[in-house]
């Protein structure tokens with residue numbers, strides 16, 4: 001199968017790192033700033049950065065509505081950190097006028113782990129994200145002013161929770177259908193497992209669409 005084309009929203013945040021991780025995961029990775037570029041991708045990454053700023057830039061670049069439509073239409077989308085906030089249906093501890101793109105039935109708390117100085121790294125068990133789920137390998141997770149999911153709806157699969165530290169047991173990776181979110185930054189460092197997981201999600205989705213198309217004709 002040819003490599004899926006995966007966009008990285010390139011308005012703000014750590015775009016370059018996601019492009020590199022997606023390439024390492026076998027995708028054709030492209031930065032996205034305009035609507036026609038968005039229409040050409042099989043999946044999209046919403047990078048970390050600052051969700052309030054991204055919200056404003058999405059409106060300024062006239063991307064908010066087309067993005068909401070594509071996400072609602074089933075485009076596989078992966079949000080990390082600020083991107084996780086953008087994918088949440090509900091946000092707490094955010095400015096009252098902050099909007100999200102939505103899609104994942106969860107409430108996310110912004111800056112939940114504390115301020116910038118409270119940023120931390122830890123090894124987490126996340127077998128669902130591994131290349132081989134039978135091998136329970138630890139994932140090295142980097143949290144930078146990260147959110148957590150305060151509550152998730154019935155259709156949301158929890159993929160990872162924090163261990164130890166000041167805030168153990170917090171939900172920091174979820175999947176809801178074609179949508180994936182992590183509170184941490186898998187694009188920092190050489191481990192492309194989360195991006196490979198996302199590329200597999202896109203391949204599953206495009207494979208299913210191709211089978212539907214054949215069934216219709």
Ligand SMILES: NC(=O)CC[C@H](N)C(=O)O
Nearest residue numbers: 048049050051081082145
């Ligand atoms: N590293 C990050 O993406 C931080 C997210 C940031 N705290 C926000 O609210 O958007």
